[in-house]
Amino acid sequence: MTYNAAFDSRPTVMSESASTPVDSVLALVQRTSLTRLVGEALEKMILAGELPPGSKLNEVALAERLGVSRGPLREAFRTLEESGLIRQEKNRGAFVREIELSEAADIYEVRAGLDATAGRLLAERATPEQLAVLREFAAGMQRAAGVNDVDAFHALNLAFHDRIVEMTGNAALLDVYRRLVKQLALFRRRNLLAPQAIPHFAEEHSAIVDRIAAGDAAGAAEALHAHARGGRQRMLRDGELGSLPVADEKRA
Amino acid sequence: MTYNAAFDSRPTVMSESASTPVDSVLALVQRTSLTRLVGEALEKMILAGELPPGSKLNEVALAERLGVSRGPLREAFRTLEESGLIRQEKNRGAFVREIELSEAADIYEVRAGLDATAGRLLAERATPEQLAVLREFAAGMQRAAGVNDVDAFHALNLAFHDRIVEMTGNAALLDVYRRLVKQLALFRRRNLLAPQAIPHFAEEHSAIVDRIAAGDAAGAAEALHAHARGGRQRMLRDGELGSLPVADEKRA
DNA sequence: GCTTTGTAGATTGTCAACAATCTGCAATAA
DNA sequence: TTATTGCAGATTGTTGACAATCTACAAAGC
Numbered sequence: 001m002t003y004n005a006a007f008d009s010r011p012t013v014m015s016e017s018a019s020t021p022v023d024s025v026l027a028l029v030q031r032t033s034l035t036r037l038v039g040e041a042l043e044k045m046i047l048a049g050e051l052p053p054g055s056k057l058n059e060v061a062l063a064e065r066l067g068v069s070r071g072p073l074r075e076a077f078r079t080l081e082e083s084g085l086i087r088q089e090k091n092r093g094a095f096v097r098e099i100e101l102s103e104a105a106d107i108y109e110v111r112a113g114l115d116a117t118a119g120r121l122l123a124e125r126a127t128p129e130q131l132a133v134l135r136e137f138a139a140g141m142q143r144a145a146g147v148n149d150v151d152a153f154h155a156l157n158l159a160f161h162d163r164i165v166e167m168t169g170n171a172a173l174l175d176v177y178r179r180l181v182k183q184l185a186l187f188r189r190r191n192l193l194a195p196q197a198i199p200h201f202a203e204e205h206s207a208i209v210d211r212i213a214a215g216d217a218a219g220a221a222e223a224l225h226a227h228a229r230g231g232r233q234r235m236l237r238d239g240e241l242g243s244l245p246v247a248d249e250k251r252a
Numbered sequence: 253m254t255y256n257a258a259f260d261s262r263p264t265v266m267s268e269s270a271s272t273p274v275d276s277v278l279a280l281v282q283r284t285s286l287t288r289l290v291g292e293a294l295e296k297m298i299l300a301g302e303l304p305p306g307s308k309l310n311e312v313a314l315a316e317r318l319g320v321s322r323g324p325l326r327e328a329f330r331t332l333e334e335s336g337l338i339r340q341e342k343n344r345g346a347f348v349r350e351i352e353l354s355e356a357a358d359i360y361e362v363r364a365g366l367d368a369t370a371g372r373l374l375a376e377r378a379t380p381e382q383l384a385v386l387r388e389f390a391a392g393m394q395r396a397a398g399v400n401d402v403d404a405f406h407a408l409n410l411a412f413h414d415r416i417v418e419m420t421g422n423a424a425l426l427d428v429y430r431r432l433v434k435q436l437a438l439f440r441r442r443n444l445l446a447p448q449a450i451p452h453f454a455e456e457h458s459a460i461v462d463r464i465a466a467g468d469a470a471g472a473a474e475a476l477h478a479h480a481r482g483g484r485q486r487m488l489r490d491g492e493l494g495s496l497p498v499a500d501e502k503r504a
Numbered sequence: 505g506c507t508t509t510g511t512a513g514a515t516t517g518t519c520a521a522c523a524a525t526c527t528g529c530a531a532t533a534a
Numbered sequence: 535t536t537a538t539t540g541c542a543g544a545t546t547g548t549t550g551a552c553a554a555t556c557t558a559c560a561a562a563g564c
Contacts, residue, residue: 068549326547506564
């Protein structure tokens with residue numbers, strides 16, 4: 001999925017190239033098909049909210065906009081469908097998937113289990129370097145909480161949990177985790193963090209890192225599980241409020 | 253994914269049809285595209301071992317064999333790629349994915365976490381009918397263990413765990429779970445159960461049902477987690493043996 | 505007025521053809 | 535002999551065209 005292996009190819013025989021970016025570009029072109037490019041572009045548009053949930057994805061219009069024909073676009077649709085970002089109906093077309101509150105709650109439940117698994121695994125194998133990175137994240141979030149920087153906290157929060165999963169080295173776990181996070185990103189009905197809850201989360205993050213650092217597999221798993229379920233509860237509460245005609249729009 | 257909603261459409265206005273299968277077929281044709289059909293056919297072939305891991309999937313040959321053109325076939329390829337059953341290389345083609353032992357171990361680790369989540373959820377909400385079904389499964393596996401019917405036990409085992417996940421009613425959990433099980437099915441290097449271990453597993457299954465029936469969420473989660481990790485350990489042990497030049501082919 | 509029917513335009517499903525790339529083998533040269 | 539080069543066939547990537555289906559609106563019938 002990631003292309004950080006772009007520089008893996010050593011110059012080998014054809015040592016004529018003093019320009020390093022060449023083979024990087026080459027390696028990219030080599031692996032990347034139009035379908036993949038289109039799929040990534042669409043995913044970005046969807047996750048950025050440019051194509052909001054429920055949107056109809058017109059084939060000819062999108063193909064023209066992206067400068068490709070309908071073939072690669074339709075293949076990309078299949079990829080996005082299987083990854084849960086769009087939904088296709090025969091003879092009706094493709095639509096950006098809409099995640100109901102109950103579905104989001106279900107996904108969050110699974111995510112909690114994955115977080116717990118990641119914590120368990122990482123507590124057993126974390127390196128000092130990895131722990132340093134996590135501590136830096138935790139400190140950054142404490143700082144963001146201190147100055148009430150919601151956006152910074154949110155970004156760090158996402159990255160923190162992603163890195164924990166990534167650091168386990170378990171590709172299957174990372175794959176599933178990211179899939180679910182993307183689907184959850186589709187559900188953003190006031191998904192922003194309540195500012196007053198941020199310091200509490202920052203504390204939990206630090207505690208999580210402590211458990212991992214202590215090699216406490218069960219404790220790390222439990223801490224992450226409770227942390228995720230707390231997030232789920234908050235989402236459910238906000239969701240119920242949001243479905244009522246409550247006029248509280250000034251939060252943004 | 254499943255089509256058990258085929259009879260959901262009531263006769264409505266056009267009550268001319270005394271033949272019930274008509275609208276069932278109609279509903280199927282309505283929802284099913286060539287791409288979906290091809291995808292299901294390919295998945296079946298792969299999981300049945302008809303297309304073994306590493307196989308090259310030739311587009312024109314497969315298209316001709318299935319009686320479709322390359323377009324729908326290529327779309328189905330994208331679906332299967334995203335579900336982790338095949339791998340595609342640009343300008344080289346599609347291949348049935350090969351799961352290494354280490355990968356299978358990683359997948360099993362995730363599966364253990366999902367099993368635990370399912371057990372936790374089901375223990376909180378299982379109905380008497382569901383518990384009866386699970387008890388029947390457990391009893392059936394005890395019987396199969398008694399007469400050493402490995403095949404029957406294996407089939408029941410798969411169904412048992414699938415049903416537990418399904419019974420939670422969490423669609424996201426079921427989706428992820430089945431995806432991983434399919435990928436694991438790709439890894440069948442003597443993946444058959446050792447006959448002497450079967451009674452032990454049958455006992456564990458009964459214990460799992462007991463925990464669920466007791467509403468012991470933590471206990472059910474822990475039992476299922478340990479159960480899955482036990483399976484993982486056995487697979488690792490067998491895998492290491494299998495990679496050595498041990499001549500023990502008469503087990504089948 | 506309301507429902508039904510019919511038609512035109514738009515949209516998706518499928519296909520076949522063309523272009524680009526790869527693979528394997530033979531011919532050539534060191 | 536061995537390595538390299540250059541083809542020819544096979545295979546995949548992409549495109550545009552045609553067929554099937556759906557949607558929206560208008561006309562006709564009750």
